[in-house]
Amino acid sequence: MENKTILKIREFNRFYLSTMDFYEAKYLSSDYSMTESRVLYEIYETGKCNADDVVKKLHLDKGYLSRIIKRFENKQILQREKSQTDARFYHIQLTEKGKKITEALIYESNQGIGNIIQSLSTEECIQLEKSMDTIKKILTGGLNHENHKI
Structure with a gap:
């Protein structure tokens, strides 16, 4: 691997994260981390999925995702229901509250990017x-x- 390429990728990552304000503990002005926001977005986009789908898509640890899902359930942001075909699996989907939160995050993200590229x-x-x-x-x-x- 080319050392110069590695250094340039790391430099770009730092630039991008800083430019997009992703260094903050919470994503945008929300109560959610970047990872939690990505989980919300993936569930929002698929409508109904299972945790394995999200783990594969976002390359998350299953235990970490499980804790996020439990926290979202407690906040009534998402709901789980047992799979009709396999009792070991649950389908997860956003509640109306979860959809509104996610739509607000999408809107705010779009506005922020729009501000960055407006010129x-x-x-x-x-x-x-x-x-x-x-x-x-x-x-x-x-x-x-x-x-x-x-």
Whole structure:
């Protein structure tokens, strides 16, 4: 592996996290961490899923996700129901309260990104989009999806 590439990726990560204000303990102005917000978003996007789906998608520890789910259940943000086909599994989905919270997070995130890129020209936005697509394409080809924590 090229040491210079590793250093540049780490530099970019620090820049990106700082620019997007992801160093905060809580995501945006919410009561939720970045990971909790991502869990909400994944459940929101799928509508109804099981914990294994979220673990695979976000590469989370099952125990950590289990604690998040329990906390969300206690706050009535999501609900679990036993699978009709396999009693060992539960389906999880957001409650109306959970959907509203997630929609507010999505809106606030979109507004924040909009503020960051508002001064960019159309050409710069297109270049930024293409650059992000290129990064994803390159890294997706080079990742071992079982273990790619950075």
